Amino acid sequence: MNTEHTVADLLSFLDKSPTASWAVSAIASKLEKNGFRRLHEKDIWNLSINEKFYIVRSSSAVIAGIRGSQSCGEAGCRIVGAHTDSPGFRVKPEGQRSKDGMITLGVEVYGSPILATWFDRDLSMAGALVFREENLLKRRLFMLRKPVCRIASPAIHLERNLNKDGFKVNPEENTPLLLSTSGSGFQELFALACESAGLREGDVSGWSMEVWDPQPAVTGGIDDDFIFSGRLDNLSMCHAAVEAILRTEETPHTRLITLFNSEEVGSKTLNGANSSFLDSVIERLTGSREEYFRCLSKSIQVSADGAHGVHPNYPGKHDSECRPVLNGGPVIKINAGEKYSSSDISAAYFSLCANAADVNVQYFVSRNDMICGTTIGPVTSTRTGIKSVDVGNAMLSMHSIRETAGTFDQEDMIKAFVEHMMGTVSISD
Ligand SMILES: [Zn+2]
Known part of the structure; x- marks a missing residue:
């Protein structure tokens, strides 16, 4: 898909998604159109190889996946995580x-x-x-x-x-x-x-x-370099996760996207990242406790959420040298206080995924005199022991009613996600 097509699809998704539940509803209908079958947590699951499925919990969070050709215990999962809620x-x-x-x-x-x-x-x-x-x-x-x-x-x-x-x-x-x-x-x-x-x-x-705010999402700037919309944090990454899983092809491992609610208020709800949602889905995919733990140890998560791009009118808000720009490609987030889940090895992992897709990466690190935000990466990684990296696309005015992002970054992030989900590289224990 070309950038123009991808961005038009993102804009239409943003307009259909005034709330987390509406976002999940739009995602569910896209998944259905692409052959994903809805499973209910109350039912018994019998998933066959390469089967596409999704589960909605409490209307505002969704986990979707494609079963791999090998068992989850044997091959693990490649996960892209994001959140559906906005302030x-x-x-x-x-x-x-x-x-x-x-x-x-x-x-x-x-x-x-x-x-x-x-x-x-x-x-x-x-x-x-x-x-x-x-x-x-x-x-x-x-x-x-x-x-x-x-x-x-x-x-x-x-x-x-x-x-x-x-x-x-x-x-x-x-x-x-x-x-x-x-x-x-x-x-x-x-x-x-x-x-x-x-x-x-x-x-x-x-x-x-x-x-x-019902004002439609648009592209703007003289050359349409920007996206102007509400809820780019974090519906743009929900969109990228869905788009990426649709573009993947058969793999030995299982591919999952996990789109949680409640990130903006701490993730401790029945369908937030700190809930049992992901744990229970993985346990049921594996079938036994032993296989469940093998699967966790072999799985890798890319947690995707908005990143702070440098702002020409507020230049002092960033580190003097580490300055991620809009339309500069996916940003890997680093924090010594572990507010992000990225480590030396998981950051290298994501940069190699991006390289494989011919996509440039950038880095974000906070100034020491400013407090850093956090996201779902550390939460799920701490809960499950799944290796994780935090990434996002550079944006301005995060949490404004009308945020600003870069038009070209969306397609780049999707391409990097696809390489991750296809298992281009892996991480040792
Ligand atoms: Zn966010």
Whole structure:
């Protein structure tokens, strides 16, 4: 696939994925179209050689795989991991207020968004509705595109030092969504959600609502060198993982992609990277405890998440020499404090995978006077003992409502993932 095609596919995926559950739904339909069969954790699995499968846990995380020609204990797994969630705002229960001629709706902050970037945008709502089918509770997703709400900034005339002191946000006082002046509030919003999900209001017994920006993802810059979109962290790596597994061919080892929820809030949920999801899938693929441990020891994970590219207007935020650029190829993340799972040998492993695909690699390392972020790599590696490397594509404005990435990096990352999944090189014990 050429870069243009790959990026068009990524943009369309971003637009279909306002929430983690929507992202998983879009991924599941792509997998189905490509011959992957859905397995349920409650069923007995009997997978044949080269069979394509996927498992969704709690609607917002997915593990997909292609069974290798040898047993998992014998050949291990090649894994690409990423996360499906992005920072933002969630509607509070009983959050409606009537104040100063307006109906507002309180929100909780999810993860660490750059709060100021959510002001003065045409915001909409997406999420899930819970309904009962006989004695079973189920979720159905809804997505609105109409700008039903806003977080508005104060006028500069009333906050004269706004630019000089920085846009300070009190996340409780300043973020309630403006819904109407007419009196319409949560009930009317709920009605729109039910209508879009095709459910009757009376049949809905629970809900979750997330604020999102429906402005479509685009390429931009004079030569379309940039991608502008929300949720590039980390839907771009989810997209790359899916695309890579679809491009692989038959191998002795099993190929897996693991797309977890809850990374932005610490991964400790039933379908986060610190859950039993990956462990249980691998154990069931291997069949016995002994084979399970053999498989873990032979497996290699590439954990992929956004990387901080150097910013010409904020040049002092990076190490003076180690400066990953947009459109410079995949970034290998290094941290002496082990906030990333990369080691000497796993970093070398990924750079050889990239070399094999004729793709350039770059490195990221934090300044010692700045705190480094973390991701799912160390979490899964610690849980399972699987060797791991942390990588990502360089981006600007991570956690902004509208992030910036490099157009050419997406295809490069996919190519490097394919070499990893095909088992071009390996790592000794
Ligand atoms: Zn991330």
